[in-house]
Amino acid sequence: MDVDNMYEGFSFENCLRNTRLAEKGLKAKPYNKTGTTIVGLMFKDGVVLGADTRATGGSTVLSKDCEKLHYLAPNMYCAGAGTAADMVMVGNMIAGQLNLHSLNTDRPPRVVTALTMLSHYLYKYQGYIGCHLIVGGWDITGPQLYSIDSLGHYNDDVYATMGSGMMAAKTVFDARFKLDMEMDDAIKLTADAVAAGILNDMGSGGTVNLCVITKDKTEYLDHYRTICSKGPRQGDYTVKPGTTSLISSDVIQVVSEAMET
């Protein structure tokens, strides 16, 4: 490897080619984005992270049940909006780095470590890695909640919303958030905020997934609330035996020889 000429960071080689192709009329494929509602809330004993489960590519819903709450560490999860592939890969990478760091330092990882790693990584790629994250967890310094955008800017706050449904969810939080809520109230408020995103934003849909992180445990509440269920089938469409009348039957013995290899 030629260390002097090694170029770190995003390789922009193909951008010129892509522009020329676009001029010739080549339309880029819509990549799988999570137009999303993700929320995070800090309450008395910890944090709650919430997300919807819809993944869109252009104006098609590509997945009705995709996972947007990514595991980073036993005491830390991140909710991600943006390009689905970027989210998963970055989540996995940071989880691995955190694990190594934790083994190296012989301590449970801190949320600010994940925050620093993510923020530096995303800044290096100048926003081309489309990850908008809410990182939350409980570490030795207490409950932590941060939001990071794809350019590497982060913000700490007691509640955060990101994704296309962020404004709908923020409306719910702005109206009803209080400091030091109890866990049940916090869970309900978070679910309501994601529900507001699901109902009022086209990029969000599906069910509400929550993750509650406290000092003692991390609870992943999968499909905590279903917003619109399909409803039971109105009719019975199974075909009963005897529906097709039997006119005649003929039994033919098929002789097969076992092949020896």
Added chain:
Amino acid sequence: RSSQADYHRTASDVHGGTTNMIDEMSARPIATGSSVVGMHFKNGVVMASDCRISYGSLSRYRDFTRFIKVNSDTVCVCNGDSADFQLLERTILEQVRSDEIENDGIQYSPIKLHNWLTCVLYNRRTRIDPLWNNFLVGGLQDGKPYLGMSTMLGQSWTAPYGATGFGKHMSIGKMRDFIEKHGVENITEEMAVKIITECMQQLYYRSTDAANEIEIYVVSGDGCKSEKTTLP
């Protein structure tokens, strides 16, 4: 090709250089008003807007009414360019005056105003010279609450709730939830005004061009009344 800034297109850009440079069309709003919201209640409609006109990032006029009270049954309000708003205001009020002169008992009603506005806005957009306003027309139509929206592109629809600008993202969810939970027949004027005020409050929190001096119009069986308040 025009040497002006990108956002200031001339007719020749649009028609391909066949007309003279005298017809210049602005492709952006200049002095703007922020979001408006409105919703039905049992006996009528409540609509609200703030009293601020922004000039880019300057808060230019702090006491500007973006409502047009057409008659006791019909009110309309808009966001967007204030010059275009004032043109429409002049035109509408002129029409109201000539109706009064005619004195044949035919008056404006919400549905008439809504349809007319939609036609005008669509016509202007088709000429690539839009009136940069999104309107909310509210009132009582045959004794029943009516709320119609007309956007600057000429889209039009009626609904029990409506909002323009940032209100689309922040307020519609709240109003929709409230109406679905209670049903329009059970919403009193106080409840509606409270929700609308909460919507304007949320907009003041999160929208950079909103202000806390707001004006609320209530059109109901008791007539049309307006109130100016300052949000805390």
